Structure formats: structure tokens, C-alpha cells
Amino acid sequence: MKGSISRRLGLMFALSVMLITAVSATLLRCSLKQSLEDQMQNELILRHSVLDPVLAKYDSPAFWVGLREKLDGLTPADERVRYWVLVDDPAYSYGGAMPDGQDWSKRPDGFSTVELPDRHRPMVLLVKTIAAMGSRPELRFIVGLDSTPFMKTLDQFTKMLILISALGVVLVALLGYWIARFGLGPVRRLSRQANSLPPGDSKQRLDTEALPSELQELAVSFNGALARQEAAWCQLEGFNANVAHELRTPLTNLIGQTQVALAHGRDVNELQDLLQSNLEELERMGTIVNDMLFLAGAESGQRATELSDVSLYEEASKTVEYLEPVLHDKQLNVVIKGDMRVCIDRRLFHRSLANLIQNAARYAVPESVIIVRLESHGMQAQVSVSNAGEPIDNVHLEHLFERFYRADAARARSDAHHGLGLSIVRAVASMHGGRVFAHSKDGLNTFGFSLTSQAAR
Ligand SMILES: Nc1ncnc2c1ncn2[C@@H]1O[C@H](COP(=O)(O)OP(=O)(O)O)[C@@H](O)[C@H]1O
Numbered sequence: 313m314k315g316s317i318s319r320r321l322g323l324m325f326a327l328s329v330m331l332i333t334a335v336s337a338t339l340l341r342c343s344l345k346q347s348l349e350d351q352m353q354n355e356l357i358l359r360h361s362v363l364d365p366v367l368a369k370y371d372s373p374a375f376w377v378g379l380r381e382k383l384d385g386l387t388p389a390d391e392r393v394r395y396w397v398l399v400d401d402p403a404y405s406y407g408g409a410m411p412d413g414q415d416w417s418k419r420p421d422g423f424s425t426v427e428l429p430d431r432h433r434p435m436v437l438l439v440k441t442i443a444a445m446g447s448r449p450e451l452r453f454i455v456g457l458d459s460t461p462f463m464k465t466l467d468q469f470t471k472m473l474i475l476i477s478a479l480g481v482v483l484v485a486l487l488g489y490w491i492a493r494f495g496l497g498p499v500r501r502l503s504r505q506a507n508s509l510p511p512g513d514s515k516q517r518l519d520t521e522a523l524p525s526e527l528q529e530l531a532v533s534f535n536g537a538l539a540r541q542e543a544a545w546c547q548l549e550g551f552n553a554n555v556a557h558e559l560r561t562p563l564t565n566l567i568g569q570t571q572v573a574l575a576h577g578r579d580v581n582e583l584q585d586l587l588q589s590n591l592e593e594l595e596r597m598g599t600i601v602n603d604m605l606f607l608a609g610a611e612s613g614q615r616a617t618e619l620s621d622v623s624l625y626e627e628a629s630k631t632v633e634y635l636e637p638v639l640h641d642k643q644l645n646v647v648i649k650g651d652m653r654v655c656i657d658r659r660l661f662h663r664s665l666a667n668l669i670q671n672a673a674r675y676a677v678p679e680s681v682i683i684v685r686l687e688s689h690g691m692q693a694q695v696s697v698s699n700a701g702e703p704i705d706n707v708h709l710e711h712l713f714e715r716f717y718r719a720d721a722a723r724a725r726s727d728a729h730h731g732l733g734l735s736i737v738r739a740v741a742s743m744h745g746g747r748v749f750a751h752s753k754d755g756l757n758t759f760g761f762s763l764t765s766q767a768a769r
């Protein structure tokens with residue numbers, strides 16, 4: 313239930329309804345309160361309009377006896393309506409002192425309220441001054457209306473509003489939750505489908521056809537991830553086989569030679585030769601294992617760390633110088649074109665450029681020229697090595713950077729080239745945030761890699 317979308321949607325629906333009902337309930341209550349207040353004022357105005365002319369007409373104390381009786385008659389037993397006549401001459405006064413004990417003779421005419429000691433709600437008053445007439449002095453006539461019954465209506469209405477709103481909110485929350493659950497049905501179906509994918513069968517994919525459009529993208533991405541996983545798995549399987557294969561030959565040689573040596577008596581010189589030959593095999597195995605470890609490190613996301621700011625031209629010249637003997641055998645010349653300053657791991661740069669030049673030297677036409685190009689592409693340096701040689705089939709070009717891949721597989725297994733050179737070039741490129749490329753065109757084979765200057769990243 314934690315973090316459930318249905319619950320969150322239900323809650324959000326409920327919150328929205330809460331907000332909407334709170335606003336509309338407040339508006340409704342205000343409007344009812346206003347109309348109740350209008351109603352009270354209208355009633356006060358009506359009572360004044362009936363009684364004011366009578367009071368104005370009665371101008372002697374004798375008449376006031378009758379008027380008092382009339383006002384008594386008009387005052388209900390529950391004192392919901394009350395009357396006061398305020399005047400200095402006690403012969404004309406009615407209703408006694410005001411309930412709040414204040415002097416109301418100084419208050420302005422019009423509507424006001426007064427608190428009653430025994431009621432919760434105030435009494436609404438309409439005060440009017442009636443001019444003197446004959447022997448009767450000027451007097452103030454006050455009609456009061458208890459607001460309790462009106463406010464009771466308002467309170468009841470408010471309670472009802474709150475109840476209905478609360479009920480509405482709960483209902484919407486439940487409905488929202490249900491709608492969301494219903495709407496999310498395809499997601500559950502999708503996860504069931506994903507769950508039921510058989511563990512051994514990496515070819516299985518989710519069925520995207522039956523899904524609503526919103527989920528199709530997710531399912532397609534998921535299928536993409538499965539496909540990549542499958543590819544990685546296949547590569548890994550092939551890779552294990554390759555490692556075993558690569559190590560088997562030197563191991564078989566070592567075992568065979570040692571067995572033969574042990575079977576017959578040997579003199580020291582022969583044993584020394586044997587050990588020398590064994591050492592070579594062991595060194596070959598050591599190189600493979602070291603290269604493998606280096607590739608594993610790069611693949612786990614290791615980055616170049618020993619950085620220095622260098623001129624690629626100078627570094628490439630050093631590599632070429634170091635490889636002079638290899639180039640000399642086939643009378644090859646190396647031309648370095650272009651230059652760029654970048655911040656890279658120079659040891660790794662030498663390693664990958666040397667791999668490329670060694671390959672070029674191996675496959676170049678004798679007495680030809682190998683071209684090393686150093687170009688800058690924005691923040692990236694692009695290093696490529698071209699040699700004149702047999703065209704390489706596109707089928708191979710795509711795979712040459714893979715571990716243990718050799719275009720001329722049959723020949724390669726026997727010699728010192730175990731097919732990791734270009735994988736190391738690719739690893740070095742990726743450790744510098746770069747890529748590798750290869751193309752074969754017009755009798756020229758080019759292999760290269762790019763590097764992002766590390767300080768600039
Ligand atoms: N300059 C080149 N010309 C033609 N083929 C090449 C060149 N460089 C590499 N290759 C092909 O790519 C394969 C892989 O190269 P690499 O990874 O360096 O392995 P290795 O050199 O150990 O065979 C080589 O076996 C070869 O078939």
C-alpha cells in the first residue's frame with residue numbers, strides 16, 4: 313500500500329473536493345447569513361412602519377395606557393420581539409431600562425445589536441426618534457428582534473453542509489481510489505506478464521500490442537532492456553568460452569612439455585631450454601590475464617585518473633619512436649598530421665596508439681606510409697591510424713573492436729596476437745569519454761578513437 317498510486321490519486325481527489333466544497337460551503341453560508349439578516353431587518357422595518365405612526369399620533373399620557381397594553385399584547389411570551397420607549401418623562405416610557413444598562417438615548421438612529429444576559433445570540437434593534445407632539449416630549453422608540461431562531465437555522469444549515477461535504481469527500485476518496493485501481497489494471501497485468509517471463513528463455517518479450525498507449529512506451533523500453541541484456545549475456549557466454557580457449561593452448565603446451573621432460577632424463581641445458589619455453593608461454597598467459605583485468609576495470613566504469621596536459625603530436629612521436637623496430641622490418645614510414653593539446657592519461661594514450669600502429673604495421677603493404685591523424689572536433693581529439701592494405705569486409709569491421717575477434721581467425725590463434733588489442737583501444741577511449749571507429753575505403757584501412765580532454769569535462 314505504501315506509495316500506492318491508487319491511494320495517492322484517491323487522496324488527491326479527496327483533497328480537491330475538500331477544497332471545492334469548503335469554498336462553496338463558505339459562500340453558501342455567507343449568502344444564507346446575509347438573507348437571514350435581511351429578513352430580520354425587514355421584520356424590524358415592518359414593525360416600525362406599523363407602530364411609528366401610532367406612537368406619533370398618541371400625544372397624551374392617557375392614550376399611553378392603551379398603547380402600553382397594545383405593546384404588551386405585541387410582545388410574545390418568549391420575548392422574541394421586544395419594545396422600548398425611552399423618554400425622560402416616566403409617563404411615556406415603556407419596556408424599562410435597556411438590557412445592557414447603557415444609555416441608548418444618545419445612540420444614533422438605525423440598526424444595532426445588544427447582548428441579552430440570558431441568550432446566546434444578540435438582539436437586533438432598530439432605533440427611531442419620534443418627534444415631540446403636543447404635551448408629549450420627543451421619544452426614542454426601539455424594536456428588538458431576538459436573532460437566536462435565525463442563527464439556529466444558520467447553525468443547522470452549517471452543520472448539514474459540513475456533514476454533506478464530509479460525506480462527499482469520503483465518497484470521492486473511495487471512488488477515486490477505485491477508479492485509479494481500475495485504471496491501473498493494465499499496469500498490474502503488465503507486471504504479471506513481466507513476472508511470468510520464464511527465467512531461462514532470454515528471447516521472451518512482453519506483449520506490447522494489448523497495452524494502452526501510455527504503457528506501450530514502458531513495455532517497449534523494457535523489451536529493449538531485455539534485448540540488451542540478452543546481447544550482453546550472449547557476449548559474456550562467448551567471452552567465457554574465448555578466455556578458456558585462449559588459455560587452453562598455452563596450458564596444453566606447458567603440460568605437454570613438462571610431461572615429456574619428466575618422462576625422460578634430461579640434462580641441465582635441455583631443462584633450461586624447457587624452462588625458457590615454459591616462461592614464454594607463462595608470459596603470454598600473464599599478458600592475456602592482465603589485459604582481461606584492464607578491460608574488466610574499464611567496463612565497470614573506471615575512468616582515466618593520471619591526467620596530464622600534453623601535446624598529442626609529441627606523445628604520438630614518442631610512440632612511433634618506440635615502435636621503430638616493428639616498422640623497420642617492413643620498411644614502413646609513419647607520418648603524423650595535426651596536433652592538439654588535451655588533458656589525458658598519456659600512458660593509456662601510448663598503449664592504444666601503439667596497438668593501432670602495431671596492427672597497421674602488421675597489415676600494411678610493405679614500404680608504404682602509415683598516417684597518424686590528430687584532429688580536434690570541438691572538445692574531442694580524434695586520433696586515427698591509416699595504412700594501405702587489403703580491404704576489410706564490413707561484416708568484420710563492426711566486430712573488430714570486440715574481445716578476441718579476429719578477421720583472420722584461423723591464422724591468428726597460433727601467434728602472439730590474441731585479439732584484445734582493439735578492445736583495449738576501445739576501453740581507453742571509453743575511459744576518456746570517447747568512442748572508436750573503423751573504416752576501409754580506397755585501399756586504405758583506418759582505425760581510430762576519440763578522447764575528451766578530461767580537464768574540459
Ligand atoms: N590495420 C588493420 N588492417 C586490417 N585488419 C586489421 C587492422 N587492425 C586490426 N585488424 C583486424 O582486427 C583484428 C583485431 O585486432 P586486435 O584487436 O588488435 O587483435 P590482434 O592484433 O591481437 O589480432 C585483427 O585480428 C585483424 O583481423
Ligand SMILES: [Mg+2]
Binds near residue numbers: 667671729733
Ligand atoms: Mg593487435
